[in-house]
Amino acid sequence: MNYFSSNFKLGILGGGQLGKMLLTETRKFDIYTSVLDPSDEAPCKVGSNEFYIGDLMDYDAVYNFGKQVDVLTIEIENVNVNALEDLEKIGIKVYPSSKTLRTIQNKATQKLFYVDHNLPTAxxxxxxxxxxxxxxxxxxxxxxxxxxxxxxxxxxxxxxxxxxxxxxxxxxxxxxxxxxxLIPFKNELAVIVARNPSGEIKTYPVVEMEFHPEANQVEYVICPARISAAVAKKATEVALQAAQAFNHVGLLAVEMFQTADDDIIINEVAPRPHNSGHQTIEASFTSQFEQHVRAVLDLPLGNTANKLNGIMVNLVGAEGYTGDVVYKNIETIMGMDGVTPHIYGKKQTRPFRKMGHVTIVNEDIVEARKIAECVKNSIQVITE
Amino acid sequence: MNYFSSNFKLGILGGGQLGKMLLTETRKFDIYTSVLDPSDEAPCKVGSNEFYIGDLMDYDAVYNFGKQVDVLTIEIENVNVNALEDLEKIGIKVYPSSKTLRTIQNKATQKLFYVDHNLPTAxxxxxxxxxxxxxxxxxxxxxxxxxxxxxxxxxxxxxxxxxxxxxxxxxxxxxxxxxxxLIPFKNELAVIVARNPSGEIKTYPVVEMEFHPEANQVEYVICPARISAAVAKKATEVALQAAQAFNHVGLLAVEMFQTADDDIIINEVAPRPHNSGHQTIEASFTSQFEQHVRAVLDLPLGNTANKLNGIMVNLVGAEGYTGDVVYKNIETIMGMDGVTPHIYGKKQTRPFRKMGHVTIVNEDIVEARKIAECVKNSIQVITE
CATH class of the missing domain: 3.30.1490.20 (ATP-grasp fold, A domain)
Structure with a gap:
């Protein structure tokens, strides 16, 4: 099939920030897209070729949307799986598959899957x-x-x-x-695996979530993780095993814990582009969003190596502010070296709402970490 | 002014491929855009917040479009300059200025400008x-x-x-x-200068156009140029002088010749993102398109250094093919290391029409050049 023509249509369930960043890549390759989202203010309303409003958990909405596309993918896993299963039956290519989504949507089923496939988990x-x-x-x-x-x-x-x-x-x-x-852990790690229908499979470098020492909240995603080569190898292997167990197509983000004994156990997986991969846009040869498009279209996968070290800081709504969003001091951080803000385009902020993220790239990871802290201490997501 | 809110509107005259790549950056920063282009099939129809059809050389079309935006920029220099001048009079920020565009639009006036400002030219x-x-x-x-x-x-x-x-x-x-x-030259070079209204000014590394040995056509844009540090310094200084002479705001692409005696003379300038800067998307810390947006909005300029070496190959319609475009062997080049195709989204190809470009990035410029040749020998822009 010729993906690079207007006879082909890629459907995306969900029109939020992950969808928006996928659309950057479909625009780059001129791949025709159709997006379904419940909100008329979804970020994907701009940048998609077709945009429809509908409930992603509604069978009819998903089925009727899906039957008019050639390949169907997701940017959020809470979608009507029965509709996806019936779409597969009429020949629509659905990646990730309804079977995988059904397993992942329910945490009990997801855990049983790990046990059945000898994947390490708590x-x-x-x-x-x-x-x-x-x-x-x-x-x-x-x-x-x-x-x-x-x-x-x-x-x-x-x-x-x-x-x-x-x-x-x-x-x-x-x-x-x-x-x-409850397993005490040294580090929370993640690996994004990409796999296409032909079976080509690649992993991104292991990333590390650095937590705020008091708030127990992820402050920085750091790539590559500051861990030993042995631990990185083990984490990568576990992530690969997980993707292979699912026969996964697209991206699979595998969140893991590094235990006190340097064992790796799976926390959970997400079958789509993931917050732990946002730094790939600037830091990697191939962004996770481009890679997801390559994978679901069965194109060759791109190089997953880093061009430079990357650190990602989430931009979430500050406590105490609800209403029309303002990004205070965004000009300040744009003056810092190798700093790129991504603004998702949600009009209203509220406490802890994900409004954007900032990537810091640098040849020196220590320097990148310092700049990331300056970013974190400067920008504020508040109201007018 | 708060650019990162829907109360602000950036206008772009022209909705072709350069505009499309600008929109990638305005979407990243969630900057509200309005585009004017004569064609209903313009690439910018998708990705802009508002899209209008109109003749860019028509006074009324440009004036009426421009008066409803806050900052007005261009992706093509052939626009009605009288309208821009009148828009400036009513307080619209027009970058580049009508004065600069008037000088550049006419090659005789452009040459006289160089002479008047002691800028070297043939x-x-x-x-x-x-x-x-x-x-x-x-x-x-x-x-x-x-x-x-x-x-x-x-x-x-x-x-x-x-x-x-x-x-x-x-x-x-x-x-x-x-x-x-007619001055014999060793190399055709280009430097892109970015300048914002506050006067901050930065230059990208010097690039080199490598010509086909027989066809006398640019085959590769190579960054950085394979020239001595002294020649690079001289070219950068000439480009900076040109941007300062224009009091330019936005990007100024300065095309130059390196003569047999290693003198640098200006060939011509383009006051916008330019073909010689496409490799910045993947190779630089800050793409030329992001930099243009930063500059015209008076935001701090981004780092212009390379993350990696970059080479750009234009994708132009092959001779003998006119009609619905097909990118033959695009899958093949996507399997090559560090290769990213950009497809502009024009439905019809014709001989020599610019349909897209391909960037090759690599730590080793010799390796990048080899891969670029493989790309050139593989992909073909033809019809079905």
Missing amino acids: PFSRFAYTVEIEDAISNGGLNFPFVWKSAQFGYDGTGVKIVRELKDLENLPNVECITEK | PFSRFAYTVEIEDAISNGGLNFPFVWKSAQFGYDGTGVKIVRELKDLENLPNVECITEK
């Missing part, structure tokens, strides 16, 4: 409802502390809580969930 | 009509060989002819023109 228990956890504790089947995770719709840290005592369970929603053993 | 004569050239030859005022250039609307080599004998003049249009002394 021990866990599965519960139909949160209220059943208390029984497990009282009969000795579960010990504090542990991590509670909602099985469905966990996204960006919502639906996750560390439980140290009974009262931590009190305000949790009574839903299908898992509990995971 | 000796020339000015003629109101091509037919007057014969008189100058017969009275000994002009000697063969020389270069004939139409004063108006010269673009991408059209309107230029080397005249070695009388009969070479025969089929030339009878228009305002200049004749230039």
Whole structure:
């Protein structure tokens, strides 16, 4: 099939910031795109060739959108999987597959998948409802502390809580969930794997999430991770195994923990471009977004090596500000060396909303880290 | 003024490939854009926030478009300058200025500007009509060989002819023109200068045009140029002097010749992103398109250094093919290391039409040059 002609159509479910950055690449290659998103103000309304409004969890909306494209991909995993399955049956190429999405959408199923495929992950228990956890504790089947995770719709840290005592369970929603053993870790790492339908597979360098010492929030994504070659090799192998187990097509972002004993265990995976890969736009030979397009179109994969070291800082809405967004001091950070802000184009800010990100590239990772801190201390996402 | 809000509007005259690549950057920064172009099929129809159809040489079309934006820039210099001048009078920021565009649009005026500002350029004569050239030859005022250039609307080599004998003049249009002394040169070089209204000024590394040994056509733009540091310094200084003489705002691409004696003379300038800077997208810290946006919005200029060496190959329509375009073997070149095709999105190809370009980046310039040759020998812009 000739992707580089207007007879071909790539469908994207979701029109948020990840979709927007995918569109930069489809525009570069002049690949015709059609986007479905629930919001009339979605960032992808500009930059797509066709834009439709619809509920991504609605069978009819997804099916009717999907049947008019040649290849269908996603920028968010919470989409109607039954529609995708039926689209596959009528010959639409759906990447990632409905099977993979069904497995990943439910955290219990995702964990069982790791166990079934001998992929390292923290021990866990599965519960139909949160209220059943208390029984497990009282009969000795579960010990504090542990991590509670909602099985469905966990996204960006919502639906996750560390439980140290009974009262931590009190305000949790009574839903299908898992509990995971709380494993102390040295580092949170991630590897993005790209694979195309022909089976070509490549990994990006291991990245490291650096946490704020007090707030327990990721402050910086650092590429490459400041870890030993042996640990990097192990993390890369685990990520490759995961992608192969899924027979995955597209990007698979594999989030992992490096334990106290330098073991690598999988935390979770995302079958799409990922926050841990944003620095690839400036730092890598091939950005994760270009790579995702290459992969789902079965084009040759690009070089995943870094041109330079890269650090990514998320731009999230400051606490105490809700309304029309202003990026205070954006001019200041644009004057710093190798600094590129990406503004997602959401009109309204609210506390912790992802509004953009900033990439810092430098030949010297120590220098890059210093500049990243200056960026973090300068720019503020507030209101007018 | 807050550029990063929907209360601000950047206007762009021209919606071709240069405009399209500018829009990649305005989307990255979420800067609201409005584009005017004569064609309903212009590449900028997708990716701009507003798109209008109109004749860029028409006073009313340009004036009415321009009065509804805050900052107005161009991606092509053949626009109605009287409209720009009147827009400046009502307070619209026009970069480059109407004065600069008026000087540059006419090659005779452009040459006189160099002379007036002590900028090195080849000796020339000015003629109101091509037919007057014969008189100058017969009275000994002009000697063969020389270069004939139409004063108006010269673009991408059209309107230029080397005249070695009388009969070479025969089929030339009878228009305002200049004749230039034909100066043998070792290299054709270019430097892109960026300057913002606050006066911050930066130059990109000198690039070199490598010509096909027989066809006398630019085959590769190579960055950095394979020249001595002394010649590079001289070329950079000449380019800086030119930008300062114009009090230029935005990008100024300065095309120069390196003579047999290693002198540098200006060939011509373009007050916008330029073909000689396309490799900056992948090779530089700051692409020329991002830099143009930074400059016209009076934001700090980005780092102009190379991350890696870069080579650019133009994708032009192959001879003998007119119609719906096909990029034969594009998959092949996408499998080569560090190779990125840019497809402009023009539906119809015709011989020598600029349809896209390909960038090759590599730490080793010799390796990059080899890969560039493989690219050139593989991809073909043909029809179905």
